[in-house]
Amino acid sequence: MEAIPLSYLFIALGVLVLLSGYFSGSETSMMALNRYRLRHLAESRHRGAMRAQQLLERPDRLIGIILLGNNLVNIFAASLATVIGLRLFGEAGIAIASLGLTVIILIFGEVAPKTVAALYPERFAFPSSFILKPLLRLFYPAVWVLNAIANGLLRILGFNMEEQSDSPLSREELRTVVREAGNLIPKRHQKMLLSILDLENFTVNDIMVPRAEVTGIDLEDDIDEIYDMLNHCRHTRIPVFRGDLDNTVGILHVRRLLRSLIEHEEVTRETLEASVSEPYFVPEDTPLHTQMVNFQRSRQRIGLVVDEYGVVLGLVTLEDMLEEIVGEFTxxxxxxxxxxxxxxxxxxxxxxxxxxxxxxxxxxxxxxxxxxxxxxxxxxxxxxxxxxxxxxxxxxxxxxxxxxxxxxxxxxxxxxxxxxxxxxxx
Missing domain, CATH: 3.30.465.10 (Uridine Diphospho-n-acetylenolpyruvylglucosamine Reductase; domain 3)
Known part of the structure; x- marks a missing residue:
């Protein structure tokens, strides 16, 4: 060491400090990566993301190689700083070197690189993965021994090393992700996504047309009133009943009678009754997301909401449910x-x-x-x-x-x- 010029020693110390900063930043950036975005980028064949995902599959090995490199670099830096301190200040140089190196390591080897890595994890982690993966292969025996000892101690303390820490998002967490997406997701799309998540909080009773407001055809009405109803009806599908909704005969698709109305053909009660499809009944308090699936399976678009006694409470349509997601139609x-x-x-x-x-x-x-x-x-x-x-x-x-x-x-x-x-x- 005495024969090596001080300038070379300072250069070597600077390189070691930079390496310390690299390992510290790599650890922070790898742990700060958004796992869901990482998975998406890896599926898109992003090379850096694929390497980072492979490294994070075994975080114990990743942390092992990073800490192994960081500690070796810091130990060599401390030894080198001590030599420089002795050559410059004699015995007092040991204390001066220790204090000075501590400040330098904290600033340039810890705080600064970790801050940058936390702010820009992908920019730091993806390039770093090209170095960490070969290092892991090179020093795998040492990392394996260190992990075996550490994992053994953790098992003794009751930690299960096989558990997956990457747990799925809950609905509330997913709502937070959508709200914080900012300009990445348009406001209207955010509302739609949140509305989908909120479907389970509402039932058909919340969106149904109340019984008193249901438009339908009473077969006991005068035929002229029925004609007038058909001519001025704003709905495509309407219930057909006798007396009241509790005696619903079926659901009429108005367009089926459109040709007869245009050609002024006679439409009788028997014609109406023969044109209806079987009524579809929906139990009250059925969650919206469940009923949407039921509509899809049964290929229905409209249903009569009934209570436990079979009394019709109102009418719900697939369009009503879609409005809960996309908003009111014009x-x-x-x-x-x-x-x-x-x-x-x-x-x-x-x-x-x-x-x-x-x-x-x-x-x-x-x-x-x-x-x-x-x-x-x-x-x-x-x-x-x-x-x-x-x-x-x-x-x-x-x-x-x-x-x-x-x-x-x-x-x-x-x-x-x-x-x-x-x-x-x-």
């Missing part, structure tokens, strides 16, 4: 606007039969959705009686004024949102 937006009427003073005149979830979605409000599903039901639940027109109440941040009622329900109400007030319900 044709239905026109229908929905007939239930919500903006007023000049900033309030909204809303029909009592309007769905609370539809109101929230249309106006971006947060009316309570636990319990009643319609505006009329929400008001009656809070008042526990049929209110008189002019009655006012407040639910959360929303002021209600009853404008019209019938003997059994609230027909219309005027609502206004007061976000600045956080008082309770009155």
């Amino acid at each position: 044709t239905d937006m026109q229908s929905f606007n007939r239930d919500i009427h903006p007023q000049d003073d900033g309030s909204y005149l809303i029909d009592g039969t309007a769905s609370i979830r539809d109101i929230n979605r249309q106006l971006r409000w947060h009316l309570p959705t636990k319990g009643p599903r319609t505006l009329n039901g929400l008001i009656l639940e809070y008042l526990e009686s049929i209110p008189e027109p002019g009655t006012s109440l407040k639910i959360g941040d929303y002021a209600f004024e009853i404008t019209a009622t019938t003997e059994s329900a609230v027909k219309t109400a005027k609502l206004r949102y007061y976000p600045q007030k956080k008082s309770g319900n009155t």
